Amino acid sequence: xxxxxxxxxxxxxxxxxxxxxxxxxxxxxxxxxxxxxxxxxxxxxxxxxxxxxxxxxxxxxxxxxxxxxxxxxxxxxxxxxxxxxxxxxxxxxxxxxxxxxxxxxxxxxxxxxxxxxxxxxxxxxxxxxxxxxxxxxxxxxxxxxxxxxxxxxxxxxxxxxxxxxxxxxxxxxxxxxxxxxxxxxxxxxxxxxxxxxxxxxxxxxxxxxxxxxxxxxxxxxxxxxxxxxxxxxxxxxxxxxxxxxxxxxxxxxxxxxxxxxxxxxxxxxxxxxxxxxxxxxxxxxxxxxxxxxxxxxxxxxxxxxxxxxxxxxxxxxxxxxxxxxxxxxxxxxxxxxxxxxxxxxxxxxxxxxxxxxxxxxxxxxxxxxxxxxxxxxxxxxxxxxxxxxxxxxxxxxxxxxxxxxxxxxxxxxxxxxxxxxxxxxxxxxx
Ligand code: AMP
Ligand code: GLY
Numbered sequence: 001x002x003x004x005x006x007x008x009x010x011x012x013x014x015x016x017x018x019x020x021x022x023x024x025x026x027x028x029x030x031x032x033x034x035x036x037x038x039x040x041x042x043x044x045x046x047x048x049x050x051x052x053x054x055x056x057x058x059x060x061x062x063x064x065x066x067x068x069x070x071x072x073x074x075x076x077x078x079x080x081x082x083x084x085x086x087x088x089x090x091x092x093x094x095x096x097x098x099x100x101x102x103x104x105x106x107x108x109x110x111x112x113x114x115x116x117x118x119x120x121x122x123x124x125x126x127x128x129x130x131x132x133x134x135x136x137x138x139x140x141x142x143x144x145x146x147x148x149x150x151x152x153x154x155x156x157x158x159x160x161x162x163x164x165x166x167x168x169x170x171x172x173x174x175x176x177x178x179x180x181x182x183x184x185x186x187x188x189x190x191x192x193x194x195x196x197x198x199x200x201x202x203x204x205x206x207x208x209x210x211x212x213x214x215x216x217x218x219x220x221x222x223x224x225x226x227x228x229x230x231x232x233x234x235x236x237x238x239x240x241x242x243x244x245x246x247x248x249x250x251x252x253x254x255x256x257x258x259x260x261x262x263x264x265x266x267x268x269x270x271x272x273x274x275x276x277x278x279x280x281x282x283x284x285x286x287x288x289x290x291x292x293x294x295x296x297x298x299x300x301x302x303x304x305x306x307x308x309x310x311x312x313x314x315x316x317x318x319x320x321x322x323x324x325x326x327x328x329x330x331x332x333x334x335x336x337x338x339x340x341x342x343x344x345x346x347x348x349x350x351x352x353x354x355x356x357x358x359x360x361x362x363x364x365x366x367x368x369x370x371x372x373x374x375x376x377x378x379x380x381x382x383x384x385x386x387x388x389x390x391x392x393x394x395x396x397x398x399x400x401x402x403x404x405x406x407x408x409x410x411x412x413x414x415x416x417x418x419x420x421x422x423x424x425x426x427x428x429x430x
Pocket of ligand 1: 141151155185187188192214271
């Protein structure tokens, strides 16, 4: 098969890497890709947001399957356009992608389906939103309804912070169109987990649960980022909890979509808080997680291609559910100094040739210069993943490899998956 992966991050490198190992992938294209995908696939210089050009390229290259990484092209209708042209695509249509692109719509869907989630009110008028603040207890969460690249949720400790956040989103346009409508949401406590399933709308296979680290700083401090690390599976999400998530969250959500005539094909990603009252949804995403994918796929024991291809074409029941290698995987993201704020790019990256074979290097913001030098080209630059029979050994491997890499201003969190290691064995090399 000829496969086109859309996107340019670590997630897309991991997807391309897993697909490149399939005996049935005859040609692998990535648009636009990065310095890492260039080594295992052909990069096409097309932006992930350019729906028309992507569809034209899929046709020109006679692609049999398009796998869409990021949410933006899905929200813009890339899957719809590809289906119109007869190109199978793994990823939901624009209407189905609203489960991520409109948090207000997702809340309404969850209410109709009886999916447990944080209580929320939606506002399009700032005066009404401000008035509502008086009746609330704190902390509370102010969320932009639209797509905000991970920056749309602000946990507000008190009324003045909530007011500032509302004014920033609704009045000052701090998040552009995405913040014109907001949710004021109940603050949930518990343990957070990313639960991803592959579905064709009828048949649904869960992937192993994962945890990601959203804050830039160790100990979960500082601003939110796209994700600074991840690990999988999650020891405290046992089979019974996974069953409960399938039964109370995933099943009802997909069922409600079906009732509305929407056939969801792709990954449905539930960001969950496991509370004292059971799992509650923080958000749905319409795609694979980044960097969860870099921690999940190294543990996949079967071929990824049939899974994605069957889900795209509505034949998921015809392929077996995914199988997994024993053990765990820990992924650490290396970022540019200044990220998630402003940062500089173009710094040469060294040491990749010294990374041992048992550590996977997924590129995110990298670019291969004409002279063959690999340079930084984004905020999140690389993600390193190592598997191991337990978290201690996987952490040891990944952090030892991180020591070998160098570029100006590189930064990473040293505490990824540390909480899964017993206190007597903190093996972090500093
Ligand atoms: P989101 O953009 O909705 O994924 O939110 C980003 C992060 O904010 C989540 O990963 C949580 O850590 C946190 N968060 C979002 N909503 C809530 C909530 N209702 N209660 C507590 N924390 C939340
Ligand atoms: N890691 C969070 C996300 O992909 O949305």
